[in-house]
Amino acid sequence: MSNMDKVMQSEAAKDGVMIPNNMADKDTDEQEETIAEDLVAIQKYKMAGEISNFVIQGVISQCVAGALVRDLCSLGDRLVLEETAKVFKKEKDVKKGIAFPTCVSVNNCVCHFSPLASDTDVELNDGDVVKIDLGAHVDGFIASVAHTVVVGSSPSTQITGRKADILLAAHYASEAAFGLMKSGTENQAVTNVVQTVAEGFQCKPIIGMLSHQLKQFEINGEKSIIQNPNEKQRKEHEKSTFELYEVYAIDVLISSGEGMAKEMDTHTTLFKKNKETYALNKKASRALLKEVNLKCGTMPFCLRNLEDEQKACVGVPECVSHKLLEPFPVLYEEPNEIVAQFKFTVLLMPNGPQKITGLSFDPTAFQSENSITDEEVKKLITSSTRSKPNKKNPETTEVAKKPDWLMILDTKIEELRAMKGVDDSPNLPLDFQLQSLHETRSAPVQGVDYAAIHGNILALMRGEEPKKLDPGTMAKFSQLWQLHKQRILALPEVPFPEFQPKAGSALESKMESTEQNSENWSAD
Structure with missing residues (x-):
């Protein structure tokens, strides 16, 4: 991270009942930048990617028996803020920070678990399957990452059974998806290959989960990739083709069960501001929206990171009911099932896809009785692995x-x-x-x-x-x-x-x- 020190707040929100404008809400036609139009944008993406990778490794190192999930989430968010503060110090108008709050979802919890001080906490135990999900941004250029670990595991002991199945399925599905991230590929191809890999390990992708195109200050871009769609979703989901210079966060979630994620009694703590406007009635709602606009802009945020989480909780219902805030609900599989997740951010460049986030994974530490049988998928995964830079091989093109x-x-x-x-x-x-x-x-x-x-x-x-x-x-x-x-x-x-x-x-x-x-x- 030392290189970041060498690399290179906003106008206040108006106090009122309508949603104010903010630098983070840039007009997409006039101010949005892409890696094709701005030469430094790719550098900002990679800086955000280095930060996200660094932070998630720090959180993983603390995923031990007895650790509390709330502490882990707070650690991740604090590290993101600390590391992003080190870049572009002299550029006062460059926004940077959390692009997606740290979530730590355990076992059958699928995603978005990031508890408040007033919530019931979760303590990690040996053998728990833990998914860590977070993101950072530099000047609105977002890099997201997620990784799954087994608490208490070590390289000397192999993981077997259903835990091995879901970890291997999620890993290989992620690798296969990366192999397809090229200009001209249709989004349905990624949907299909993730399904094929999961079925090879007798698992199911979480139904309807989306991977999104990323744009400056926009975490849910226009194009998306759906996994394991039901019939209605398959008909309604928009087909698209990947293009050069696009950026995607590919999110793969694999379940040992049927892949049916649902809400339970855990209340939502993650939200994202929409572009809707409405005259809010409650003072707490207006104060919440003003703080979100000033601190977070259009990036997802956790109520825990606001000045007063209790007051924020009071203002949330009105903002959500009028679609000013979009919730990220905590989802669960059945209690006896487990879920694994891997997410990486990829830039579609002229010389091939460039993965800027994602940690290494050793499949030899897992032993499964199942495997991928589709020969084309096997070739795709092999080519994806071989396409990664190899500094020891001088015979590069x-x-x-x-x-x-x-x-x-x-x-x-x-x-x-x-x-x-x-x-x-x-x-x-x-x-x-x-x-x-x-x-x-x-x-x-x-x-x-x-x-x-x-x-x-x-x-x-x-x-x-x-x-x-x-x-x-x-x-x-x-x-x-x-x-x-x-x-x-x-x-x-x-x-x-x-x-x-x-x-x-x-x-x-x-x-x-x-x-x-x-x-x-x-x-x-």
């Missing part, structure tokens, strides 16, 4: 060697080369067309290497290998690229042809002066 940010730059370069420039001198060397990068602001942003930005664009346009930029410079480059690409003429020839200005012209004088001052400004 040229595409695999390219970092994600360079793949995005390559795409933008192609766009630029296809553009028609607005400069009147079609043969003007690129060096001088990019001079404005140095002169964009009267007061340049501190810490941004403008010369490196200029040099990298030159290198890329000439087909040369660019240098990797630090995150702050990368962020500024992303902005400058959008501002200046209409002013940059890109000719198809690489390198650019020699250009001789008219004798005695101002351009000739400027070129001569610049060449004398720096070799970097020489016209190739």
